[in-house]
Amino acid sequence: MPVSPAPVSPVPVSPVDASPLGWLAETGAEWTADPQILGEKRLDRSGWEPDGRPLAVVFPRTVEQVQGVLRGASVTRTPVVARGAGTALTGGSAAGAGTVVLDLSRMDRIVEIRAADGVAVAEPGVITADLDRAAAEHGLRYAPDPASLEISTIGGNIATNAGGLRCAKYGVTRDSVLGLDVVLADGTLINTGRATLKGVAGYDLTGLFVGSEGTLGVVVGATLRLRTLPAATATIAAAYPDVAAAAAASVALAEARIQPVLAELLDAATLAALADFGMPQSGGALLIVQLDGGADEAARALDVLKRGATSVRSDGDPASLLAARRQALPAIERLGRPLIEDIAVPRSVLAEAVRSIADIARRHDVPICTLAHAGDGNLHPIIVAGSYGSPIPVAAHRAADEIFGLALALGGTVTGEHGVGVLKRTWLAQELGEAQHDLQRQIKAVFDPLGILNPGKAI
Amino acid sequence: MPVSPAPVSPVPVSPVDASPLGWLAETGAEWTADPQILGEKRLDRSGWEPDGRPLAVVFPRTVEQVQGVLRGASVTRTPVVARGAGTALTGGSAAGAGTVVLDLSRMDRIVEIRAADGVAVAEPGVITADLDRAAAEHGLRYAPDPASLEISTIGGNIATNAGGLRCAKYGVTRDSVLGLDVVLADGTLINTGRATLKGVAGYDLTGLFVGSEGTLGVVVGATLRLRTLPAATATIAAAYPDVAAAAAASVALAEARIQPVLAELLDAATLAALADFGMPQSGGALLIVQLDGGADEAARALDVLKRGATSVRSDGDPASLLAARRQALPAIERLGRPLIEDIAVPRSVLAEAVRSIADIARRHDVPICTLAHAGDGNLHPIIVAGSYGSPIPVAAHRAADEIFGLALALGGTVTGEHGVGVLKRTWLAQELGEAQHDLQRQIKAVFDPLGILNPGKAI
Known part of the structure; x- marks a missing residue:
């Protein structure tokens, strides 16, 4: 891949020294050990705090610079944590003591x-x-x-x-x-x-x-x-008395041979958070569907979604119809610190999963709002875990554990799309079983015999 | 996975003996060393002939029986060649001396x-x-x-x-x-x-x-x-003066934001073989397109495909419109023994690839008919390699090698969908490069440390 010359960087660059990190200077990449930047780059968006701070953050602009960093890291046995924007929700891009953060955000062409x-x-x-x-x-x-x-x-x-x-x-x-x-x-x-x-x-x-x-x-x-890119897209937002009816509508689409581009389900707790946020909602569950198969498909989808709905909107621009989904997280964030979980189940048991999560919330007395990608059975239960800055309540952790157990009990997975990071490693072992987990560790050893690539993550 | 009792088998089963294959009897699976069956099961559809015959063919009906076969094979260091219907075109399911064929065709529920x-x-x-x-x-x-x-x-x-x-x-x-x-x-x-x-x-x-x-x-x-399953499917067959025009029509569909389900291209040599076969064709290239995005999409596709076409058919049942594609291989098989090759190139150079293959055919004086999945740039040049039973002409092998070289030179791959088997192993090494090939061998060693699983294939 051809790479152009690096423009001037806005990030403060520490003076090159001959410390254990002297080898970084030889890579030609910009790097820093500025405490403030180290403090920023040690975290992702999971809320998980690694022990200590990384040694340095390096900002390569070329493939050759990345090669130099990995060569140096291999020679010095320095753990390397690669990072993009740091939006991981699992601790996957968190970087603790002794690591070098490889920030790839400037390789952005x-x-x-x-x-x-x-x-x-x-x-x-x-x-x-x-x-x-x-x-x-x-x-x-x-x-x-x-x-x-x-x-x-x-x-x-x-x-x-x-x-x-x-x-x-x-x-x-x-x-x-x-x-x-x-x-x-x-x-x-x-x-x-x-x-x-x-x-x-x-x-x-x-x-x-x-x-x-x-x-x-x-x-x-x-x-x-x-x-x-599809010639046209249609968006429909339908409210239902409860999650079971909304999930049934999603399944009915499939039975009518309609494959929506997206099918987003919001539960009663989420709709209540939106109402508090100034977006009044009707019904006990909302299903928002987008289609790109032409006018005929959109008309058929509307017919299907109307059945059992308390209200249906299909006019208006897509952004307005999707606004409840887009604003759900900001609305929930006003209630307290959100722990965004991520499980997937066979889509036929989606409603059962949402109801069981509501039960878990009641039993542990922890608010949980659930968003779901209904088309593929991927749920995001968002646990409101106390106020920002306070310790996460034990009840929130217990509720999360019950949610993971629920996913496996329903024949699903503990992570639909966010990954394992550090937060789900013990659950991963349970989901994979020992024989498969062992194979995965052996594959890791083939690629990373020294164990310097994001150690302690993913498997 | 639950497994039902095995019904009576129509395949002759040899008496259990205490030979080196005595362990097969312990698995509970039916097996045979009947020479005729060994002779059938040593081959796939590639025409490649392994040295010798397998020791036995085993027909498991349960997971436990497969586990028993693999355990016995590990203990006795016996190579195992798993097989379905044996339709591989690469030698991938061919089985030579010293192997046990694991025929999975009876696990068919x-x-x-x-x-x-x-x-x-x-x-x-x-x-x-x-x-x-x-x-x-x-x-x-x-x-x-x-x-x-x-x-x-x-x-x-x-x-x-x-x-x-x-x-x-x-x-x-x-x-x-x-x-x-x-x-x-x-x-x-x-x-x-x-x-x-x-x-x-x-x-x-x-x-x-x-x-x-x-x-x-x-x-x-x-x-x-x-x-x-789509609500409806439309099929269009369009003839063009040459492959370049047909390939351009395929690209024009994408530019019109139409994603066909399939887009099959037949070159002039294939059309000539079909004409000899009693299916007269017009034009120098045929493009057959199927769509499942509704009537509006089909109408737009028809408009696009008409441009530059010498004739277009969109009435008639899909089977009739697809008949030329379905009958292409039987038509080519009448010309002599077909070597079905399989390369993929970026779809923008599809026409260049087809023209270059025609050049290769002329230079080596070997008939080559090319079918292509135009939507994804996957070509099947079919080399007519002499008459059935006679040795494959050297010129056919040389033409095949040039086709693989062409694929790599055009930024493509030596196999789009048929696999590597034994026939493309040297080309695979070239496509992967040494570092990646070495990683793949290490992965193989993780899963198969004794080297008993289909040795000599795929990598």
């Missing part, structure tokens, strides 16, 4: 968009929404759209195999990654996958790197699939 | 279709088209549709990450596999992935097994994604 091939090539620091906007100029879209898409990066999305709303129809990040440029732990650069839409040469290392949370290598470039 | 979840659970021996038909009863489809779908198995499709026609819109096999039950080399059973549409717990072992050609483990069960 969209290298090319090959519209006729349906392919884009991007550096890891590109903001996801920027790529989607650039694709739209060619009548294309980058489909994965995590809620963080305006602030999170392609590299971070790849590290966590980020999902989003549109993946009900267009798949998760892994489904849009064709090939990767990856710097291995020893500084070697490899190019996995391909630049074509199809290809089966060798084991799928591309898919293995996607979702590996920086523990197998550092992604420095990505060849991404772009999809056809 | 569709365990369940959970329509509300959009999920099916199937044993590996299920015929792909049977699963699709079973899904259709619920208004769903199993999207991957390799040309062999009426005879090939889900397990074989998973082993090769099979593609097909509809993957232009709905992705390849890997995109439809949510989770796998896999027996490891030592007989341990693991369950990878999940039963939900989304999930990111741990490294993607599911994706790693898909396409691994039986070299990492034996798939004994699969949890598969089903998709919504």
Whole structure:
């Protein structure tokens, strides 16, 4: 991947010294040990606090600089925590004592968009929404759209195999990654996958790197699939007496052979938070659906969604119809500190999962508002865990544990799209079982024999 | 996965003996060393001939029997070649001297279709088209549709990450596999992935097994994604003066924001073979497109495809419009023994690839007919390699090598959907590069430390 000269950096750069980090200077990358920046870059958005602070934060602009950092880290056995925008909700990009943070946010060029091939090539620091906007100029879209898409990066999305709303129809990040440029732990650069839409040469290392949370290598470039931008999109917001009715409406769409682009469900607790926030809601549950299959499909969807609904809106602009979903988190954040959980269940038991979560909230006396990507059974129970700055109540942790147990009991998974990080490692072991967990550790050892890549995360 | 009692088998079963294969009897699985069956099961459809014959063919009906076979193979260091219907075109399921063939075709139950979840659970021996038909009863489809779908198995499709026609819109096999039950080399059973549409717990072992050609483990069960069956499908067949015009029409569809389900291109040599076969064709290239986005999309597609076409048909039933594509291989087979190649290139250079292949055919004086999945740039140049039974002409091998070189030179891959098997191993090394190839071998060693799983294949 060609790389242009680095422009001047706005971040304070510490003087080069001959400390244990002297090797960083040899990489040619900008870096800093400024305490304030170390303090910022040790955290992600999970609320999890690692022990201590990283040794330094390095801001590479070229593949060669990343290779230099990994080579130096290998020689000095220094743990490296790669990071995009730091929006992880799992502690996956948190960095504690003794680590070097590899901040890839300045490798932020969209290298090319090959519209006729349906392919884009991007550096890891590109903001996801920027790529989607650039694709739209060619009548294309980058489909994965995590809620963080305006602030999170392609590299971070790849590290966590980020999902989003549109993946009900267009798949998760892994489904849009064709090939990767990856710097291995020893500084070697490899190019996995391909630049074509199809290809089966060798084991799928591309898919293995996607979702590996920086523990197998550092992604420095990505060849991404772009999809056809639909000619038109229709949005429908339907209110129902309860979650069961809303979930049933979502299933009825599938039975009517309609595949929505997104299907977002908000439960009663979320609607109450929105009402307090100045967005009055009707009904006990809201389902917001978007479709891109033409006017006929939209009309059929409207017919299906009307059944059992207390009110249905399909006029108005999509932004207004989606506003309740968009404002849900800000509304919940006003109630207290949110712990955003992330489970997935078979979509037929979605309503049962939402009801059980409401039970868990009552039993532990902890407010929980649940948002769900109904189309794929991915739920985000948001636990309101006391006030900001105070310790997280024990009841909140207990409720979270019960939610993870519920996911497994319903045949689901403890993480639908956020990843494992540090917060879910014990649950991961339970979900995988010992034999598979052991295989995963052996794979980790193949890629990272010295254990310097984001140690203590993901597996 | 629950397994029912095995019905009586029509295959002759040899008397149990105490030979080196005595351990097979302990597994409880039916097996045979009948020379005729060994002779059949040593081959796939590639034409590649392994040295010698396998020791035995075993026909397990339960997961436990597969576990027993792998345990016995590990103890005795016996190489195991897993096999579905043996339709591989690469030598991937060919089995030579000293091997045991693990024929999974009798593990052929569709365990369940959970329509509300959009999920099916199937044993590996299920015929792909049977699963699709079973899904259709619920208004769903199993999207991957390799040309062999009426005879090939889900397990074989998973082993090769099979593609097909509809993957232009709905992705390849890997995109439809949510989770796998896999027996490891030592007989341990693991369950990878999940039963939900989304999930990111741990490294993607599911994706790693898909396409691994039986070299990492034996798939004994699969949890598969089903998709919504479209309300209606439209088919259009358009003839053009040449391949460049047909390829341009395919690109023009994308520019008009139309994503066809399939877009099949037939070159002049293929059309000539069809004419000889009694299916007269007009034009120098044919493009057949199928759409499932409603009447409006079909009308817009027709407008786009008319430009530059010498003739366009959109009435008639889909089977009749697709007949030229379906009959292409039988028509080519009448010219001589077909070597079915399989490359993929960025779709913008599709026409260049087809023209270059025609040049290769002229230079080596070997007939080559090219079919292409135009939507994803996947080409099948079919080399007519002399008459059946005679040695394959050197010129045919040289032409094939030039085609692989062309694929890499155009930024493509040496295999779009058929896999590596034995025939493309040297090209694989070239495509991957040494560092990545070495990583793949290390992954193989993690899963198969004794090297008993389909040795000499895939990597």
